[in-house]
Amino acid sequence: MISYKYPLLIITQTNDDSVGLRKPKTIDVMGGTDLRTDISNWMPITVPEINKVFSDMPLHWCIAGGWALDLHLCKQTREHSDIDVIITRDEQLIAYQNLKRDWMLYKAQDGKLDLWEDGEYLDSTEDIWVSKSSETPWAFQIMIIDTEENFWTYKRDKSVRRPLDQICLKTVEGIPYLRPEIQLLHKAGSSQVREKDYNDFQTMLPSLLPQEKAWLKSSLNRQFPEGHAWLKFL
Numbered sequence: 001m002i003s004y005k006y007p008l009l010i011i012t013q014t015n016d017d018s019v020g021l022r023k024p025k026t027i028d029v030m031g032g033t034d035l036r037t038d039i040s041n042w043m044p045i046t047v048p049e050i051n052k053v054f055s056d057m058p059l060h061w062c063i064a065g066g067w068a069l070d071l072h073l074c075k076q077t078r079e080h081s082d083i084d085v086i087i088t089r090d091e092q093l094i095a096y097q098n099l100k101r102d103w104m105l106y107k108a109q110d111g112k113l114d115l116w117e118d119g120e121y122l123d124s125t126e127d128i129w130v131s132k133s134s135e136t137p138w139a140f141q142i143m144i145i146d147t148e149e150n151f152w153t154y155k156r157d158k159s160v161r162r163p164l165d166q167i168c169l170k171t172v173e174g175i176p177y178l179r180p181e182i183q184l185l186h187k188a189g190s191s192q193v194r195e196k197d198y199n200d201f202q203t204m205l206p207s208l209l210p211q212e213k214a215w216l217k218s219s220l221n222r223q224f225p226e227g228h229a230w231l232k233f234l
Helices: 047-054 066-073 089-099 180-188 195-207 210-223
Strands: 028-031 034-036 061-064 084-088 104-109 112-115 127-131 138-145 151-153 161-163 168-170 176-178
Touching: 047 061, 061 066, 066 176, 066 180, 066 195, 084 089, 089 138, 176 180, 180 195, 180 210
Parallel strands: 028 112, 061 176, 084 138
Antiparallel strands: 028 034, 061 084, 104 112, 104 127, 127 138, 151 161, 168 176
16 A cells, blocks of 8 residues: 555646646736646645546656656655656547546647647647646646657657556555656656756666666766766666
């Protein structure tokens, strides 16, 4: 079982990092006649609630971000301001059709959050904010990842890739989450590595298997041939 040190419902400013996408500090939120500027108005749903939302959908999905690391450790190690879910670009419309009845989905792009319209295929959008209505807090985010011939490709270096069916692990309860070495790559590979990213890395190090460390080291060397501060620990 997973033990949670902190409450699972937290309202706070959102700037967590999941798959390399930074949540903007300021953003114009518009959708048709709706106008939302409450970007700090977060009440993320829990891990079991996310699983309930996505578990019956016929698509690839998994939890990402700081929660993915905590799921791997089977305990909550710090507070999380939000919760992120990964889906593939090819399966985005399946997710939309399964979510549209109960949720409002906003696409984050070019400094705006616009309503994701029914049937609209998102060619480049990577970040979706989700709430119950235009007036309720943000509940979770969807991160859209790109694939090539059943391989996940790292957005910052397309030469880094893994088979799509190997990028996630599962908890004993069957909840899928992004592999720790891939999540740590997204944290380390950002243009600005934050203190909490480094702390997450140090927290995860003792539990990483030799092959996971080797993959992370190889991937960082590809992205940063001039070197990276985390390499000395791997």
